[in-house]
Amino acid sequence: MFSTTNLLRGLAVGGALLGMAAPHAQAQTPDRKTAISANVGLLQYRGNMGTDFWDRSEPDLEVGGGGAITRYLSPSWDVAVLGYYETYKFSSEVRAGDNFEARIGMVDLGFKLKMNNGKILKEEARIQPYLMGGGGFFLSNSKGRANGQDFFNQIRRPEVFGLAGIRVRLSDVVSLDLTTSQHYPFTERVDNLYGSPDDKLYDRFLLHQAGITVALGQAKDADGDGVSDKKDKCPGTPAGVAVDPNGCPLDKDGDGVPDYQDKCPDVKGLAALQGCPDRDGDGVTDADDACPDTPGKAELKGCPDADNDGVIDQNDKCPGTPAGVQVDANGCPLDRDGDGVPDYQDRCPNRPGPASNKGCPEIKAEARKVLNEATRYINFEFNKARLLPSSYPKLQELVRIMNEYPDYSLSIAGHTDNVGADDYNLRLSYDRAAAARTYMLSQGLAPERIESRGYGETKPIATNATKAGQALNRRVDFDPFLPGDPNPAETKYGPAPTISELQKTPTGRPSAGKAPVKKAPAKKAPAKRK
Template identity: 55%
Template structure:
């Protein structure tokens, strides 16, 4: 028998394959159908044609396989193939050499239950080796014949046998995973028929021991396997649940090979939820970056370089709680009232530097204590002049005409008003209780107005002096005595910060000022007083005139 070279043998192995036990099924496609071609080679009592590809027989088969685990498949197979020896086909003649005086030609129908032992390799890997152990049953229809006993002798009679035999197969194979559901495979293995060895080939010439007693043959197979069934894919993303690391992906979302939503920038936020899918960002900001870490995405951050740890508003800019234009982290006065002008530190401007901010300072350009609303306090000696002025302001009898002796004191008060431009002056006229009430009221107004008029003539603005009269309604002493009446006949001079309540009103209650009365188009209240100007000369009667009430 001529033997094959190693090169020819390898080529033959690649073209052949073994067995109808399927190889395409996976954990995702558990049931598979294999179709394959096969060829058989005999070894027994008559000799051996193992690895001899001359005049090889051709057959085929099919198998149905079920995936059990990563390391085990079970299959049912059926195939039909011819088996002959010697491998050359033909008939005997009287000149056939003695060495070939026996031959058989058998049809083999094989059925088996196979156990495919696989290496635990991932299904996605291209090459999968395995071992097949398969008990089965073979139906044999064999034609046996003998050649002449010697050249020229008559031919021996031919015989036929039909029988069934249990058999066992052991094989090695390779699966080539072309696609997840399509596999090409090759396989080589040996079958052992468990019946007596002479039934197949008609010879028991070599029947000592188990391996020699039973005929055997090698089977090469190659074919394709197609998997059936659809892997469970709960979220419909195309990745079966078994492999899906993200089994609850929303419908329509693109996923990777693991079934997880695509994350192009690798920031842990899937693209379908990522507002910035091409730039790494933060999950809290829907995948967008935050360079200054203030919790506002860069795309929305109007202040993208805010220092770390600084509290920001919705725009990403530092908080400015009081709205003064100075961020809280720089603001030394974070609770400044709205609308107040502030300096660079966020504190209210204090123009005169007296510690009283301008918005609370009635005299923002001149320093003064907070107790006096930021205005300069009137010096003690000037206060004394104002407090004692009433003693030195005198009028003609029963008139509102100032005596010249009053001018010096009024001039002092004019100077005080010029020295303290933030103050106004309240002038309040008073009388004693003698005479008619309305007469006294008008007289008190006119005397206050006379003192005001003099000071206005010295340049004091009209809006800084208020004059009003209270008549006899605000006595400071007992009108039953002459001394008390003298004290009650007075004109008070009280300074107050411009804009504050009139000092006279604060002491005595409300009374319209002369300016108020004139603005309303009214006359001074009460009867007109006499002698408000210089007395006119007229002849007096010779008789003695009665005494009048003196004012």
């Protein structure tokens, strides 16, 4: 016989001592899924002989003991196997002298619905209400007197139960459980009386219990940092890395870069720079920045280069160099031939020449005279594009001049008088210019340096009314020009006409006025017309 008050006081003290013994463990959770419980309790009966449900009039009550093994399923559900044993006595309130004494055991399987599931209450809440339901077996040896007759019954019957409980978390491993459950064994033989005025089919029992629950096992710590996976806010921390109580790597300077990855662990910096500072924000750490207070380029050790020529501003003697221009170590444009004209403006960067001639050597007066007068010495067979041998010396002289001035190109333009059909004259003028070009190519000149074209009878320099004038109009012009300059023939005469253009004009002849000038490609003549 025990006092209920003394019973509960003893359970509380015992639970507190167990809690102090394992202060760092985790109560039943995904980390520690199994728990065992030890309980003391008392039964209360209701049946044909009467009831003592919720009756506290007795100063001393019979108590029993039990236990449970519980397994964590999810934040909301656990499954438990429960057992309880008690010797219970009851004297009838209906018929004097009737009574029974039963040694009662119950073994049940129950499913527990927890309120501390993270939705209603936090999983680590100190007060944790729950409900449980299930069923199992009711075992009893019952003896006594019913309706004036003695009886002795051995009972082995199924039962169902429902339970409400509160768990008080005393520590991270130990909890105090207070529960009340109602059990329905499928029998009326406990009191050996059958039937009742209120048509209750079975004897029923209330079971009030208080107990201590201890969670078993070790908390999971996948990354081995000493912080359980449940509490670890930084799972997967590399082995050997120092962590804080939340399992996150230490970050002494508070810059968001953990110390083990921080190349500057004592100075707040940027994650993009592995925790190192960058005062001027140019992406180069201060320790590597030769100009730490002025934004610059990484390839120039953090120093600025306003004109993007690869020479930092503080060393650049020619700031403002145009983009893409090659420069020397001082940031000044290259001048390979040393003529004072930078290469990017020099039409002849490998040979010196005056700025007035775009950095190219000027053709000497005697050579230019030969070029200007060469037309008088170039002769063809009558009405054909075949050169007369008398033309060869002059053409060879022109080749020598072109070899002396390798940066220049040569324009050859053929012309005729107005005798004959317009389209025939146009073809003839082109073929004669082409014949001169072919001969000069045979003497070793590069094809891209010579361009030939024909103007037919469209650009006379004298009247065609006289034989002398016609002779002057039958000519081949030779004009040198620098790369990038317009073709001199186009400058003087305009674009060379085509046969289709001749056919479009009413007279069969284009206007004698100059056509708009087109700029010829540098150092490359257009393909010959056939």
